Amino acid sequence: MEFSDAKQKFIQSWGALGSQWGINKTMAQIHAFLMISPESVSMEEIMDELKISRGNASMNLRALIDWGIVYKDYKQGERREYFYAEKDLDEMAIKISRERTKREIKPALKVLKEVSSIPANKTTKEKHFKQQTTSLYKFVAKADNALEKITEYNDNWLGKLLKKLIT
Amino acid sequence: MEFSDAKQKFIQSWGALGSQWGINKTMAQIHAFLMISPESVSMEEIMDELKISRGNASMNLRALIDWGIVYKDYKQGERREYFYAEKDLDEMAIKISRERTKREIKPALKVLKEVSSIPANKTTKEKHFKQQTTSLYKFVAKADNALEKITEYNDNWLGKLLKKLIT
DNA sequence: TTGAATTTTCAAAAAAAAATGAAAGTTTAG
DNA sequence: CTAAACTTTCATTTTTTTTTGAAAATTCAA
Known part of the structure; x- marks a missing residue:
């Protein structure tokens, strides 16, 4: 080519x-x-x-x-x-990750926290709603946390992550 | 609310x-x-x-x-x-990840492999191009690999990942 | 200052993506 | 089979997103 x-x-x-x-x-x-x-x-x-x-x-x-x-x-x-x-790919990926977290994950968490706080009583639908949005909140919060930890290393985070995954 | x-x-x-x-x-x-x-x-x-x-x-x-x-x-x-x-969030996230990998990462890898294979000689621009796309290829391949490993656990992968990150 | 070089803004136009809805297609109970 | 119940398709319309380009703003050298 x-x-x-x-x-x-x-x-x-x-x-x-x-x-x-x-x-x-x-x-x-x-x-x-x-x-x-x-x-x-x-x-x-x-x-x-x-x-x-x-x-x-x-x-x-x-x-x-x-x-x-x-x-x-x-x-x-x-x-x-x-x-x-930015030509350092580690740095670039970290910046993109941080920006997307800020723009997408944080607002999503806010909404999930809010909507999962409705009173749990009444209908099956309401109970199920509360239960689902609560799990979703926990899941997303955990993912957000993991992402933060991963990119925390800064230098060669991807290599380090891979090493951890192998063991 | x-x-x-x-x-x-x-x-x-x-x-x-x-x-x-x-x-x-x-x-x-x-x-x-x-x-x-x-x-x-x-x-x-x-x-x-x-x-x-x-x-x-x-x-x-x-x-x-x-x-x-x-x-x-x-x-x-x-x-x-x-x-x-699908209500199992682990399962859901894995499916989304697999689908996006298939649709986005794999084709990107193919392109990166292709374009990074041009002969390395001649101008600075060409050398730099080859060098950049090669690093990019390696980086994306590594990320793809990590993603695969992470979702490989299937059951409670996010929890397990978090545990690995702490140690 | 002034004014030429350059960048930014934003209303309008163009392009792209998504949604509609009616006709065509499919399925199955009788 | 047949026809009613339901789903899919896709040309057309609507909405959303992106792009344009010219006017306004900015910057800085002289």
Whole structure:
């Protein structure tokens, strides 16, 4: 396979994967492009490479920065901003995990705690509801906990996790 | 909080969560409704409760069945089909994990293997591309492996994982 | 300051995804 | 078989999400 085909394929696939993960396609594509760029890259170049508008590039770059997986770079005597991706995969995965936890798991826990607190009496339906949402709360809380512990190591967490799993 | 409010809130929130995870809202809502239903439920009831069309209900129920987290139930002497959700949360999480792995991680690995196989020579860009996609491949493969190991226990995997993490 | 270079914002347009509903298909009791 | 009961399909419509692009805002060198 040619380099340019490989690059294209990688960017497209990363974009498609992003969509499945609730991240928009362009955001994932910009991320892919930055990951494979050895130097930091201007918005202009990104627009050009991905054939997207300035507004789109600007908004999605900001989102990536908010997620903490892309950084700005200022070059000596230049107005223009340059961007580069977090390239340490451990670090990247931890940041994504933390962000998703904050945005998705924490709010879910809040709701589960709330709805599982209804009085347990009355109908079978109510009892069952309380019971199910309570287990769900416990389960999600436990998972959240596990995730926190796993990424706590920071350095080479995935390797360490694997080691623990083997024994 | 009233039971009916709690139920509403749970279904709505589960639906919203689904969207963030690349699962469509209705599918997640049907799943939520089934999880809190003590008895298996007909399509009619689902349509009624969630205010959705027959076609929508039919398609999303099928998707849930494909994922292996909802089952059909046939009642003695009745034409109508009834549905119920997998209620064992360990089992449910394992099924979701397996399905997502199959649909997302495996194809991603295939692409990463492919694109990281370009010849390593020539420009810095090409070298960097090869290097990045190779690390990415290794990382994702490792994560896939860990996930497989974690869910391998089947019974109470989350509890067991947590125990391993503590030591 | 000023103004050119650059980025951000956001209303409108376009694209993508999801939902509808009626017709077609399937199943089974009689 | 037949027909009623029920489910599935899919072209069309609706809703949601994403993208565009031009105007407004910002930044900084001179």
